[in-house]
Amino acid sequence: MQKGSSNVAREMSLLKERMQKSQFKSTPQRDEIAEWVFKTHDHFTVEDLITDFRGKGKKVSQATAYRVIQMMLQLKLIEEHDFGKDYKFYEHTPGHEHHDHIICIDCGKIIEFSDPTLEALKEKITLKNGFKMREHHLTIYAECTRCTPEKRSYKSSK
Amino acid sequence: MQKGSSNVAREMSLLKERMQKSQFKSTPQRDEIAEWVFKTHDHFTVEDLITDFRGKGKKVSQATAYRVIQMMLQLKLIEEHDFGKDYKFYEHTPGHEHHDHIICIDCGKIIEFSDPTLEALKEKITLKNGFKMREHHLTIYAECTRCTPEKRSYKSSK
DNA sequence: GTATGTGCAAAACGTTTGCAAGTTC
DNA sequence: GAACTTGCAAACGTTTTGCACATAC
Numbered sequence: 001m002q003k004g005s006s007n008v009a010r011e012m013s014l015l016k017e018r019m020q021k022s023q024f025k026s027t028p029q030r031d032e033i034a035e036w037v038f039k040t041h042d043h044f045t046v047e048d049l050i051t052d053f054r055g056k057g058k059k060v061s062q063a064t065a066y067r068v069i070q071m072m073l074q075l076k077l078i079e080e081h082d083f084g085k086d087y088k089f090y091e092h093t094p095g096h097e098h099h100d101h102i103i104c105i106d107c108g109k110i111i112e113f114s115d116p117t118l119e120a121l122k123e124k125i126t127l128k129n130g131f132k133m134r135e136h137h138l139t140i141y142a143e144c145t146r147c148t149p150e151k152r153s154y155k156s157s158k
Numbered sequence: 159m160q161k162g163s164s165n166v167a168r169e170m171s172l173l174k175e176r177m178q179k180s181q182f183k184s185t186p187q188r189d190e191i192a193e194w195v196f197k198t199h200d201h202f203t204v205e206d207l208i209t210d211f212r213g214k215g216k217k218v219s220q221a222t223a224y225r226v227i228q229m230m231l232q233l234k235l236i237e238e239h240d241f242g243k244d245y246k247f248y249e250h251t252p253g254h255e256h257h258d259h260i261i262c263i264d265c266g267k268i269i270e271f272s273d274p275t276l277e278a279l280k281e282k283i284t285l286k287n288g289f290k291m292r293e294h295h296l297t298i299y300a301e302c303t304r305c306t307p308e309k310r311s312y313k314s315s316k
Numbered sequence: 317g318t319a320t321g322t323g324c325a326a327a328a329c330g331t332t333t334g335c336a337a338g339t340t341c
Numbered sequence: 342g343a344a345c346t347t348g349c350a351a352a353c354g355t356t357t358t359g360c361a362c363a364t365a366c
Contacts, residue, residue, distance in 0.1 A: 025320055025365050046356080061323045066356060082240040086331090087355060102289050111287055118279050122298060125273055131260050131300035138296040140280060142289035183340050183345060205330080219348045224331060244356090245330055 011038040011077070011094045018075040033060070033068040037078060043089040043110055083110075083139060100138040106147040169196040169235070169252045176233040191218070191226040195236060201247040201268050241268075241297060258296040264305040 015034050019026060036049060046065050053060040069090060072078045081089040083103060099114040118138075126133040173192050177184060194207060204223050211218040227248060230236045239247040241261060257272040276296075284291040 023320090027321060027364075029322070063324080063357080064322060067321085070357095080242075082242060084238075084240060102284060102287055104289070105292055111289075113283060113287060115279070115283055118276075118283065121273070121276050121279065122296070125271060125276065126260060126298050126300050129260055129269055129271060130303045131262070131269075131298070133298055133300045134263055135299040136297065138280070139294065140284050140289070140291055141293040142284050142291045145288040181345090185339075185346065187347070203330095221332080221349075222347060225346085228332095 007095060008035060008038045011092070014094060015072075015075070015077060018077070019071075022075065024071060024075075029060070029064050030068050030071070032058070033065060034072065034077075037069075037072060037090070037092050038094070040092070043081065043083075043091050045087045045089055047087060081137065081139075084141075100140070102140045102142050104144040104147055105141050106143055109144060109147075111144075165253060166193060166196045169250070172252060173230075173233070173235060176235070177229075180233060182229060182233075187218070187222050188226050188229070190216070191223060192230065192235075195227075195230065195248070195250050196252070198250070201239065201241075201249050203245050203247055205245060239295065239297075242299075258298070260298045260300050262302040262305055263299050264301055267302060267305075269302075 012031070012035065015038075016026065019030075024030070032053075033049065036052070037044075046062075046069055049069075050060055050062060050065050053065075069078065072092075073080060073090075076093065078090045078092050081091070081101070083089055083101070096112075097114065098119070099112040100118070102111040102113065103109070104111075122136055122138075123133055126136075170189070170193065173196075174184065177188075182188075190211075191207065194210070195202075204220075204227055207227075208218055208220060208223050211223075227236065230250075231238060231248075235252065236248045236250050239249070239259070241247055241259070254270075255272065256277075257270040258276070260269040260271065261267070262269075280294055280296075281291055284294075
């Protein structure tokens, strides 16, 4: 899942570049949080971020964490997802082209997928309805084979 | 959009039936709220419901409103949607088969659509990934022609 | 030096809950 | 009358904000 740490350096440059363009100042807190975000290749919550920092003895203020996430969202370096929970999920976008999600309703596992036919169809439907597509989120809630293999064969244990 | 008031009667019977099956007692509050929900053919929030009741001089307690919505959700008479706002949207399901949504990012207008090819493709992709599909929500954020017609022609006013 | 960012604790937001009183079956 | 429902106000959990202090450029 990790794609080599050189990517993080590249993504940090991208961050600096976009921050300058939007007149955001560079600070140690922003750098540290952004680095964590770029190193994290799973979907995470702000709570996850804070917990991980504190577990490693690093200080983060909740306010700053939320503010840096908002900034990165604005700089289009992360994407926000609503997976039906009370809190929001995030994932960084550099190196992660658009994709949709399948979430296991039993174990919560999140799988990403990307299908060109599906994308083309979304676009076509949107146009047909007189709209110009900007963003789109497809989330499929499903049962994964590993979670409930017995449910898929001819005899259930239930 | 309204499909004749006889539908509401039919839907109220369905409610009563499912309430009995699940041992929910019938109360005037539940009836009134459910009736409002069945009469409302748009996507609504609990806030909408309460505001509308109060505007008509009817009393509703917030707690009861939220509790009845939870009950109807459990009885599968309404569906919950997360459209990226802080609050949740609902719509009743009887007479509204599965569909996806296009939301205008400018005016907030919500359009429903249903496409069999799309549905088949979702199912196929889910299976290919080793999952069994349960629920799926596709929301497309877009610009509608009425909102920004000038953006669609060769010269923008901006 | 001015504009911007930080951290704290408090507020804000939609939503949920504990509890005493009232209703349903 | 036992079990459930209501309504109030208070609690909730996540996210945002006011403010005084600190930092970046």
